[in-house]
Structures are given as structure tokens and as C-alpha cells.
Amino acid sequence: xxxxxxxxxxxxGLAGAAVLLLAGCAVTALPGQSxxxxxDGKFAVLPLSNATDVPLVERRAQAITVSLLQQKGxxxxxxxxxxxxxxxxxxxxxxxxxxVLAWARQQGxxxxxxxxxxxxxxxxxxxxxxxxxxxxxxADVSTGQVVWSASxxxxxWGYQALAAVGQSQLESLLRGIRxxxxxxxxxxxx
Numbered sequence: 667x668x669x670x671x672x673x674x675x676x677x678x679g680l681a682g683a684a685v686l687l688l689a690g691c692a693v694t695a696l697p698g699q700s701x702x703x704x705x706d707g708k709f710a711v712l713p714l715s716n717a718t719d720v721p722l723v724e725r726r727a728q729a730i731t732v733s734l735l736q737q738k739g740x741x742x743x744x745x746x747x748x749x750x751x752x753x754x755x756x757x758x759x760x761x762x763x764x765x766v767l768a769w770a771r772q773q774g775x776x777x778x779x780x781x782x783x784x785x786x787x788x789x790x791x792x793x794x795x796x797x798x799x800x801x802x803x804x805a806d807v808s809t810g811q812v813v814w815s816a817s818x819x820x821x822x823w824g825y826q827a828l829a830a831v832g833q834s835q836l837e838s839l840l841r842g843i844r845x846x847x848x849x850x851x852x853x854x855x856x
Contacts, residue, residue, distance in 0.1 A: 798828070
């Protein structure tokens, strides 16, 4: 049985449109490398930067990130203290990367996570789909060198909550961080 050329073209066109539609729903860039972190190691979460025009989205993304790291099995996650304000338009005082790394060292952390929220909004239009874009990086606190990074963006359907799409994107990015069993302490034999 052969399919006529116009029918075949229509079928291929529909298949192509379906692929493009599905590709536009969720786009993710996963980390190319992985980082192994012991479950009992101290892990610092530094302030995220907000590159959007929406106030306080960096705090939302940070709170979700902390929760996801704890769900992965990290037992000791410390969060850089930030000034609380009643006015969401108040800017946080600028803190240098050297200052936050020094704070992480004082806490005894081995690794420190930072990043940037590049998009966190509902798109305008009929369906108002949620859209999220995030970059994350982990630095070795002792050297300040970035040892892991990931970035990605995701959009959802009009019925999805923005926080759910954000959490899904952060979860995808954090897959590159593996939590390993704590280092066993060997008892000295008499």
C-alpha cells in the first residue's frame, strides 16, 4: 500500500508540527558533568542573583533549591543570611563573591552554590504559560573555583503553576549533584 504524495506531505507536516509544539513546552539544558558530595558534608547556599524584573524571585528559587538539596540527602545545608524587608522593592545590599565565600568558609562548608534567575514569569498571551530560566554553579569554598555548573530554561502549559515549573527546572538542573554516603569513621584498634 502506498500513500499518495499530498497525503504523505500532510502527515509529515502534522508530525513536524507536533514535534515543534512539544519542543516548545519544556527546554532543559542539563549539566554535562556531575559532582559527588558526601551526605554529611556542609553545603552552603549563597544568594542567587535576580536578572528579571520581578521582585524577590531569587529568594523563591533559593528556597526551592535548599529544599531540593535536603531531599537529595544533604544533611547540613546552610543558607547565607539576608536582610528581611517589608518592602519587596528594597534592594539587597551588594555583597561580593569574596564576602559570601568567606562566610561559607567560616561556616565550615566544602561547597557553595550560587546562581542567577534569568526568567521567572508568566508569558503574556491567551494561555499565559509559566516560563523559568536559571543558571547554577557550585564552587569549592577553599579555592573559589567553580567545580560544577548547569543552566536551563523551561516553559509549561497555561494551567501549570509558575512555582511548579520552577521546581521542576531546578530539580532537573540539580540532577548533576550526586549525594554519596557519609564517610565512615574508622575506630582505632587497641
